[in-house]
Amino acid sequence: MTIPIKSIVACGCLGAVILAAAACSPRRIPPMTVTDLMEDRVTLDGVLMKCNQNHAKARTDSDCLNARIAIERLASQNEPAKEAKRREEFERTREQLRLSQDKQRREQEAREAKTKVDAYHLPLIPVEPSPEQMSPPTPETSSGNASPPVARESNP
Numbered sequence: 001m002t003i004p005i006k007s008i009v010a011c012g013c014l015g016a017v018i019l020a021a022a023a024c025s026p027r028r029i030p031p032m033t034v035t036d037l038m039e040d041r042v043t044l045d046g047v048l049m050k051c052n053q054n055h056a057k058a059r060t061d062s063d064c065l066n067a068r069i070a071i072e073r074l075a076s077q078n079e080p081a082k083e084a085k086r087r088e089e090f091e092r093t094r095e096q097l098r099l100s101q102d103k104q105r106r107e108q109e110a111r112e113a114k115t116k117v118d119a120y121h122l123p124l125i126p127v128e129p130s131p132e133q134m135s136p137p138t139p140e141t142s143s144g145n146a147s148p149p150v151a152r153e154s155n156p
Contacts, residue, residue, distance in 0.1 A: 031062040037070035044070055 037044045044067055051064035 032066060034066050034070045034073065037067055038074055 032043065032047070037047065047063050047067040048071070051061065051067060
């Protein structure tokens with residue numbers, strides 16, 4: 001059983017053609033991972049545009065699936081930052097409101113203090129009759145039957 005030389009040469013040529021075709025064909029690029037897409041936003045946008053143009057391929061392509069997962073993860077990472085920023089803004093406005101309310105309350109208390117009379121802190125003024133009461137009655141004000149003031153004596 002000898003193998004003819006023609007068949008050996010044909011098998012060799014066929015193998016060389018297969019090797020040449022395999023070497024010349026472009027390598028299949030592995031799909032990008034989710035972390036790669038999260039780090040490279042430009043590539044992520046490009047993959048999403050490609051997926052949006054071809055909807056049939058987008059459902060089965062692993063790049064499209066990884067890009068959608070990366071978008072979801074980026075959105076979930078941004079939520080805590082936005083929430084912290086909202087909390088900080090809320091605290092700042094609450095502090096401003098509290099300060100303005102304190103100022104209004106102090107102004108109200110000052111106004112009340114000015115108008116409020118404290119009987120315990122009033123100055124002591126001796127009670128003296130008014131000048132009208134001290135002056136002798138005039139004929140216009142007296143009825144004619146006015147009697148002179150009576151002096152009273154006190155017992156020692």
